[in-house]
Amino acid sequence: MPTEQFETKMFHEAGEAPDRVAAQFQNNTSAINEIAKRLASDKINMVVTCARGSSSHATVYGKYLLERQTGKPVCAFSPSVASVYGAALNLRGAMFLAVSQSGRSEDLLQSAKAAKAGGAFTVALTNDSASPLADLCDVTLPLLAGDETSVAATKSFICSLTALAHIAFAAGGDDKGLSALEQLPAHLSQAxxxxxxxxxxxxxxxxxxxxxxxxxxxxxxxxxxxxxxxxxxxxxxxxxxxxxxxxxxxxxxxxxxxxxxxxxxxxxxxxxxxxxxxxxxxxxxxxxxxxxxxxxxxxxxxxxxxxxxxxxxxxxxxxxxxxxxxxxxxxxxxxxxxxxxxxxx
Structure with missing residues (x-):
């Protein structure tokens, strides 16, 4: 049992967020620009997010940015529709954003399969690029949060937020937002x-x-x-x-x-x-x-x-x-x- 806050894994991992966000921005820009280009095109008319827990909370943040930047509606997919009820959905014209730290939860995997079968362009945002979710989706965007061993997600949540913000700003051609995102690690260190x-x-x-x-x-x-x-x-x-x-x-x-x-x-x-x-x-x-x-x-x-x-x-x-x-x-x-x-x- 840790006795001081700086002895916990949670403390150490959350403190790594500034460096992880900096690495993400530097390494993912090209891939994000491709995703953003597809999102901004007439081929995509809506975004469907799929996530659980902290990742789901990240998509709530992303929803506000994506809708404001692209003018396209964003809604949340209910994993049980695919994993419990086995329903088939028509998702032609949709971008399906699956956000998962591990990329291994069975309901998200079944949801991604259903989305792909329904005609969606599928994108995985995951901290494990070798995960089953990454293999299933058309495009994988690595969160690059690094190893996270504390049960409580911290830096991986922050990296999910910044990845979604990066997609939104790139899709909207928002240079001010992109510049602020590039400077964010310094402010995270201060925070x-x-x-x-x-x-x-x-x-x-x-x-x-x-x-x-x-x-x-x-x-x-x-x-x-x-x-x-x-x-x-x-x-x-x-x-x-x-x-x-x-x-x-x-x-x-x-x-x-x-x-x-x-x-x-x-x-x-x-x-x-x-x-x-x-x-x-x-x-x-x-x-x-x-x-x-x-x-x-x-x-x-x-x-x-x-x-x-x-x-x-x-x-x-x-x-x-x-x-x-x-x-x-x-x-x-x-x-x-x-x-x-x-x-x-």
């Missing part, structure tokens, strides 16, 4: 050095909380909630800033913790309004990014492009999640009942 020690006492003994975000920040909120469950045994539910104002608001009571990721784009106002409303009703609110009155602000670099800010926020969050896990007497590298590769059908 990694920050501590959120003030938040530890608030969440060390907590049993439940909401994690919220909106737009490009929503996928990050979903990933943060998963990591809190996975590494700290803390029941965290991710909700968009819009959805939390509906039925879930009835759960909020005096002292109820809410962790809100405030993106640096047009979505920030709705998140700010949510935090202000919850704080006025007694919730203990923590904000990542822009400060909000009556909430504890957890600072984080913004970077060169607000669309990439959520990547910096999750990088700093990983350091905090590792520290929180240890403070709660857990081992972030070995969550109970879990293993690195989850095989579902």
């Amino acid at each position: 990694w050095e920050g501590e959120w020690n003030a938040a530890l006492p608030i969440l060390q003994d907590a049993r439940n909380l909401f994690v919220s975000g909106r737009g490009v920040g929503f996928g990050i909120a979903k990933e943060a909630a998963l990591k809190l469950k996975e590494t700290s045994g803390l029941h965290a539910e991710a909700l968009s800033a819009a959805e939390l104002r509906h039925g879930p608001m009835a759960v909020v009571s005096e002292g109820f913790p809410i962790l809100a990721f405030v993106s640096a784009d047009e979505s920030k106002q709705s998140v700010r309004e949510l935090v202000s409303f919850c704080a006025s009703n007694g919730a203990k609110c923590l904000t990542v990014g822009e400060a909000v009155p009556d909430a504890l602000n957890l600072d984080c670099p913004v970077g060169d492009d607000p669309r990439l800010t959520p990547i910096l926020q999750i990088q700093r969050f990983y350091r905090f999640a590792n520290a929180l896990s240890l403070a709660r007497g857990k081992n972030p590298d070995e969550p109970p009942f879990l293993k690195k590769v989850t095989v579902t059908v």
Whole structure:
């Protein structure tokens, strides 16, 4: 059992993200340009993503960028449609993006087979270029995250985000976004050095909380909630800033913790309004990014492009999640009942 946060695999692997992202940008540009060219053409009219767990959260982030950059709808494929129900789908004119760290989960493999049979152009984003998923798809884009042995995915998640952002910016011909992505490793290093020690006492003994975000920040909120469950045994539910104002608001009571990721784009106002409303009703609110009155602000670099800010926020969050896990007497590298590769059908 590690006793200091810097002794865990999670800490070391998350800290490698800046170098891995730099290597990915340098080595994948040619392959991504080919994928982006196909995506931007009239041959593709929609994108279908397929993923589980952290990879699924990455596709939520990618959805916002891809739709804005290409004007083409992005939807999530339900793996059970192929693996449980065996349904045949017509996916002609679709790009099928399968995102998987291992590339070995049976339901994703069956989904990729079904997508290919249905006429889709299939692309695998995986950290294992020799995986069965890579063999199945028309094109494989390696995440290049390097070996990841902690059960909790960190650098591989960040590399999934940057790969999706790279595809979106390239497809949209967005030179500003591509330039910001190239400079992102330096900002990731800066984000990694920050501590959120003030938040530890608030969440060390907590049993439940909401994690919220909106737009490009929503996928990050979903990933943060998963990591809190996975590494700290803390029941965290991710909700968009819009959805939390509906039925879930009835759960909020005096002292109820809410962790809100405030993106640096047009979505920030709705998140700010949510935090202000919850704080006025007694919730203990923590904000990542822009400060909000009556909430504890957890600072984080913004970077060169607000669309990439959520990547910096999750990088700093990983350091905090590792520290929180240890403070709660857990081992972030070995969550109970879990293993690195989850095989579902």
